Amino acid sequence: MASLRPIPGQWYQALSDNTIFEVIAWDKDSLTIDVQYLDGEIAEYDLEAWQQTALAPAAPPEDWRTPFELDGDDERDPDAPYHPEDYNPIASIEPEYIYDMDEP
Numbered sequence: 001m002a003s004l005r006p007i008p009g010q011w012y013q014a015l016s017d018n019t020i021f022e023v024i025a026w027d028k029d030s031l032t033i034d035v036q037y038l039d040g041e042i043a044e045y046d047l048e049a050w051q052q053t054a055l056a057p058a059a060p061p062e063d064w065r066t067p068f069e070l071d072g073d074d075e076r077d078p079d080a081p082y083h084p085e086d087y088n089p090i091a092s093i094e095p096e097y098i099y100d101m102d103e104p
Contacts, residue, residue, distance in 0.1 A: 003051040006033045013058040020058050 004012060006026045012035075013020050024042070025034040031047040038061060045053070 003053075004055045004057065006045075006050060011058040011060050012055045015054040015056055020061065022060075 006023045008023050008026055011020060011022050019037060021035040021037045021043075023033060024036050026032075027034075033045045033047070033050050034042060035045065036042050
């Protein structure tokens with residue numbers, strides 16, 4: 001069976017179950033390939049298992065945040081000023097009377 005060469009950073013699809021994963025590391029000394037699936041799970045193939053798996057090249061997912069479990073709130077810039085919708089600057093002005101005293 002012809003096998004694709006594992007290239008770190010490349011995406012592949014296992015034809016047996018249509019799972020898509022990225023090769024994140026290839027250790028040529030121990031002959032192991034580390035992969036990360038779309039759900040963030042990390043797995044390891046030995047070279048023999050890699051060669052026996054029917055694979056096809058795959059395009060990277062459109063939403064790169066999927067493996068990292070990020071949502072829309074994580075897109076905000078933490079350095080940007082925060083302006084809640086119910087913010088009223090006048091509410092923070094000190095009143096003219098103190099401690100429940102009548103006005104002069």
